[in-house]
Amino acid sequence: MSIVSPSATKPVRNRRNPEVTRASILEAARAEFAEKGLEGGRVDQIARRAKANKQLVYYYFGSKDELYKSALEATYAEIRALERELDLTALPPREAMVRLIDFSLEYLDKHRDFIRMLSDENAHGARHVRGSEMALQTNSPLIALLSEALERGVREGIFRSDIDPLELYVSIAGMTFFYFANGLTLSAIFGRDLTQPRAVRSYRDHIVKLTLAGLGA
Amino acid sequence: MSIVSPSATKPVRNRRNPEVTRASILEAARAEFAEKGLEGGRVDQIARRAKANKQLVYYYFGSKDELYKSALEATYAEIRALERELDLTALPPREAMVRLIDFSLEYLDKHRDFIRMLSDENAHGARHVRGSEMALQTNSPLIALLSEALERGVREGIFRSDIDPLELYVSIAGMTFFYFANGLTLSAIFGRDLTQPRAVRSYRDHIVKLTLAGLGA
Amino acid sequence: MSIVSPSATKPVRNRRNPEVTRASILEAARAEFAEKGLEGGRVDQIARRAKANKQLVYYYFGSKDELYKSALEATYAEIRALERELDLTALPPREAMVRLIDFSLEYLDKHRDFIRMLSDENAHGARHVRGSEMALQTNSPLIALLSEALERGVREGIFRSDIDPLELYVSIAGMTFFYFANGLTLSAIFGRDLTQPRAVRSYRDHIVKLTLAGLGA
Amino acid sequence: MSIVSPSATKPVRNRRNPEVTRASILEAARAEFAEKGLEGGRVDQIARRAKANKQLVYYYFGSKDELYKSALEATYAEIRALERELDLTALPPREAMVRLIDFSLEYLDKHRDFIRMLSDENAHGARHVRGSEMALQTNSPLIALLSEALERGVREGIFRSDIDPLELYVSIAGMTFFYFANGLTLSAIFGRDLTQPRAVRSYRDHIVKLTLAGLGA
DNA sequence: AATGAATGAGTATTCATTCAT
DNA sequence: GATGAATGAATACTCATTCAT
Numbered sequence: 001m002s003i004v005s006p007s008a009t010k011p012v013r014n015r016r017n018p019e020v021t022r023a024s025i026l027e028a029a030r031a032e033f034a035e036k037g038l039e040g041g042r043v044d045q046i047a048r049r050a051k052a053n054k055q056l057v058y059y060y061f062g063s064k065d066e067l068y069k070s071a072l073e074a075t076y077a078e079i080r081a082l083e084r085e086l087d088l089t090a091l092p093p094r095e096a097m098v099r100l101i102d103f104s105l106e107y108l109d110k111h112r113d114f115i116r117m118l119s120d121e122n123a124h125g126a127r128h129v130r131g132s133e134m135a136l137q138t139n140s141p142l143i144a145l146l147s148e149a150l151e152r153g154v155r156e157g158i159f160r161s162d163i164d165p166l167e168l169y170v171s172i173a174g175m176t177f178f179y180f181a182n183g184l185t186l187s188a189i190f191g192r193d194l195t196q197p198r199a200v201r202s203y204r205d206h207i208v209k210l211t212l213a214g215l216g217a
Numbered sequence: 218m219s220i221v222s223p224s225a226t227k228p229v230r231n232r233r234n235p236e237v238t239r240a241s242i243l244e245a246a247r248a249e250f251a252e253k254g255l256e257g258g259r260v261d262q263i264a265r266r267a268k269a270n271k272q273l274v275y276y277y278f279g280s281k282d283e284l285y286k287s288a289l290e291a292t293y294a295e296i297r298a299l300e301r302e303l304d305l306t307a308l309p310p311r312e313a314m315v316r317l318i319d320f321s322l323e324y325l326d327k328h329r330d331f332i333r334m335l336s337d338e339n340a341h342g343a344r345h346v347r348g349s350e351m352a353l354q355t356n357s358p359l360i361a362l363l364s365e366a367l368e369r370g371v372r373e374g375i376f377r378s379d380i381d382p383l384e385l386y387v388s389i390a391g392m393t394f395f396y397f398a399n400g401l402t403l404s405a406i407f408g409r410d411l412t413q414p415r416a417v418r419s420y421r422d423h424i425v426k427l428t429l430a431g432l433g434a
Numbered sequence: 435m436s437i438v439s440p441s442a443t444k445p446v447r448n449r450r451n452p453e454v455t456r457a458s459i460l461e462a463a464r465a466e467f468a469e470k471g472l473e474g475g476r477v478d479q480i481a482r483r484a485k486a487n488k489q490l491v492y493y494y495f496g497s498k499d500e501l502y503k504s505a506l507e508a509t510y511a512e513i514r515a516l517e518r519e520l521d522l523t524a525l526p527p528r529e530a531m532v533r534l535i536d537f538s539l540e541y542l543d544k545h546r547d548f549i550r551m552l553s554d555e556n557a558h559g560a561r562h563v564r565g566s567e568m569a570l571q572t573n574s575p576l577i578a579l580l581s582e583a584l585e586r587g588v589r590e591g592i593f594r595s596d597i598d599p600l601e602l603y604v605s606i607a608g609m610t611f612f613y614f615a616n617g618l619t620l621s622a623i624f625g626r627d628l629t630q631p632r633a634v635r636s637y638r639d640h641i642v643k644l645t646l647a648g649l650g651a
Numbered sequence: 652m653s654i655v656s657p658s659a660t661k662p663v664r665n666r667r668n669p670e671v672t673r674a675s676i677l678e679a680a681r682a683e684f685a686e687k688g689l690e691g692g693r694v695d696q697i698a699r700r701a702k703a704n705k706q707l708v709y710y711y712f713g714s715k716d717e718l719y720k721s722a723l724e725a726t727y728a729e730i731r732a733l734e735r736e737l738d739l740t741a742l743p744p745r746e747a748m749v750r751l752i753d754f755s756l757e758y759l760d761k762h763r764d765f766i767r768m769l770s771d772e773n774a775h776g777a778r779h780v781r782g783s784e785m786a787l788q789t790n791s792p793l794i795a796l797l798s799e800a801l802e803r804g805v806r807e808g809i810f811r812s813d814i815d816p817l818e819l820y821v822s823i824a825g826m827t828f829f830y831f832a833n834g835l836t837l838s839a840i841f842g843r844d845l846t847q848p849r850a851v852r853s854y855r856d857h858i859v860k861l862t863l864a865g866l867g868a
Numbered sequence: 869a870a871t872g873a874a875t876g877a878g879t880a881t882t883c884a885t886t887c888a889t
Numbered sequence: 890g891a892t893g894a895a896t897g898a899a900t901a902c903t904c905a906t907t908c909a910t
């Protein structure tokens with residue numbers, strides 16, 4: 001009566017080595033959480049995306065929450081790596097500032113998933129970030145880069161001297177983040193499609209203008 | 218075992234005040250969704266908060282999603298009402314701009330729930346806003362106020378003339394929104410408590426400075 | 435705060451007299467139960483169909499089950515009335531038999547609701563019929579008519595004499611009822627649309643042929 | 652407080668026999684749906700009958716509707732298997748016809764559940780049958796058997812030649828099905844217990860008589 | 869007679885997680 | 890390391906019925 005005959009070998013599919021399995025689960029988790037958020041993301045779906053057994057998710061990550069933390073860390077690691085590649089020190093202060101704005105805009109434009117994860121994390125009281133050694137330790141190199149560019153500008157007499165680098169960072173991040181994070185709502189309410197590339201470019205010019213003039217000595 | 222004292226009658230609802238019942242459910246929903254988000258909010262909990270029978274939630278609002286939409290609309294209605302009270306036309310251009318920034322900061326500081334709902338709504342593709350006549354129709358009066366102040370500033374020769382009001386609005390909203398929306402994460406990562414009133418005041422000065430200088434002719 | 439001002443008169447809509455209200459609820463119930471069955475039928479929907487207040491359903495009928503019984507009785511009363519109009523005594527035995535078959539087929543074809551109610555009632559162990567004085571008392575006049583026609587046929591030597599009228603009734607009812615009751619399934623399985631008028635006519639001829647020959651002396 | 656005695660182990664399912672688990676759920680579903688119908692059947696109850704966790708029902712069958720479809724298919728498969736065993740070709744035409752009638756009567760008499768499911772399925776527009784590859788493909792072998800017996804009868808000059816096999820099948824099925832399907836109602840209304848074995852035998856003789864005479868050349 | 873508001877027990881379904889191998 | 894089967898607690902939503910006026 002049994003469909004599976006006793007002699008039938010189990011479909012052993014574990015061709016991949018552990019690291020690959022783990023990595024594919026993590027990747028699947030990032031995609032899932034970025035799309036659906038922490039609550040909306042499904043462990044089942046993550047396993048399916050990773051083409052792995054659901055139990056493996058628990059074997060490697062312990063729980064959904066831990067997995068989320070790992071996904072968050074991976075996301076942070078990625079952006080930090082890109083930030084580290086930004087060589088602002090090679091650029092004159094104004095160009096450095098523009099470069100920073102462009103970097104921020106481009107990254108967010110291309111990585112909407114980052115926006116979702118960041119929003120979600122804050123909605124949950126930054127619980128995972130706080131519990132993450134990694135996220136806390138490797139803080140953004142941008143502040144240092146920004147500080148340095150700011151100082152050079154001040155020294156050259158083109159930037160005002162009463163600007164706090166962290167506050168500047170937050171305001172630039174805010175202007176760029178909010179644009180993409182709330183783009184859909186803004187577009188709906190104001191009847192103007194802010195997701196169009198043209199609109200993005202125009203907004204970029206606006207921020208650059210505002211910031212450079214704002215920093216002007 | 219009973220929490221209720223023997224003499225306590227069952228919490229018979231106010232049968233003559235359906236509006237009150239409806240309003241209390243809506244209020245409970247706003248609180249619940251603001252705390253837990255759309256997915257995290259529980260209909261059961263909303264009913265309990267409103268001291269209403271769970272079925273009443275459905276009786277009055279049809280579904281969790283509709284209820285969320287109603288909560289969102291109520292939230293929008295509230296902020297719009299406040300915005301309408303902002304009499305920027307009575308102020309000189311610079312003061313008007315400062316007033317706007319202050320309003321934005323103060324509102325967000327006091328209404329963290331608004332932040333959560335806005336983030337959540339965007340995470341869900343602005344689905345409810347798009348489906349809401351009300352949210353779409355009564356769009357923010359701020360843009361008009363901002364336009365007017367901007368124009369006056371330009372006429373007076375104190376503001377530059379190449380600023381788009383909507384883009385300015387978005388950038389100001391971004392700077393303020395992001396600060397509160399991501400305050401917890403930022404605080405954790407940078408090891409500096411941005412939620413302290415002092416920090417908020419300092420950031421406020423920063424934005425004002427940056428914006429006014431940025432708009433300067 | 436109240437939307438309804440105290441002075442606003444209640445929308446008194448009870449223009450109709452009680453009998454009309456009761457009748458419209460009953461009619462709505464018949465339609466609803468015929469479509470959805472006892473379990474599938476919704477009291478809410480019945481009230482809406484009848485444009486009556488839901489509570490009125492209870493006021494007039496006591497419970498959903500009682501209402502179902504009433505609907506069933508109304509359905510029976512209707513078909514019995516039609517049966518009583520059948521004047522088989524005026525027809526020669528063979529024609530009487532054909533008339534009976536045609537009546538049965540036509541009624542079922544036009545009143546699919548009757549089929550649903552009868553099936554449903556049986557699925558529930560004929561519970562309502564058993565509890566209905568009316569359904570039990572006014573039993574079908576068809577048996578008497580059939581008996582009489584059968585006897586005449588026997589006397590005339592054209593019908594065999596060993597036929598029990600009730601059994602004949604059941605077999606004719608079966609042949610006609612089953613055709614419509616299970617028409618959809620039969621059509622699906624045999625890939626032949628039995629609901630087409632042509633198919634119905636052909637089947638009618640088949641039954642007539644089979645029955646008359648079957649009864650033949 | 653615990654109902655379970657300390658020594659009683661939790662009913663740990665047979666982890667090595669998923670087929671058994673699946674089968675027991677299916678069996679429980681057939682029983683439940685046959686008794687209560689599609690709407691009346693409770694998933695909870697099915698799980699309990701099968702001594703399985705409720706979630707397993709979903710694990711194996713996806714939804715109540717799919718489960719119903721599977722139950723329907725199992726029921727069809729069973730009757731088809733029996734039909735295939737009917738060796739009408741070995742019998743003379745008249746005997747073949749009688750055999751068919753007896754088979755039909757006996758099956759329905761013993762499997763009241765089949766009647767309920769068939770009625771219910773039709774009440775739902777044959778939705779599940781239409782969506783079932785299996786039900787559509789393995790259509791009844793009876794039609795072929797019946798055709799063959801009919802033809803032989805015609806060739807032997809004992810059956811009339813203008814009989815359509817499908818229509819004959821439907822009329823026989825109708826006479827038998829209706830008897831059991833509506834037996835309770837008929838018994839109640841006519842005050843004659845048709846469920847008694849004696850009554851069944853008598854009705855059987857009636858159908859045989861009617862059919863054979865009806866088919867007579 | 870009529871009405872809208874309120875209730876409680878149910879009902880299918882989902883989901884993170886663990887077991888046994 | 891890997892797998893499929895199993896579990897329990899939730900969760901949104903429904904429905905017949907009753908209350909108070």
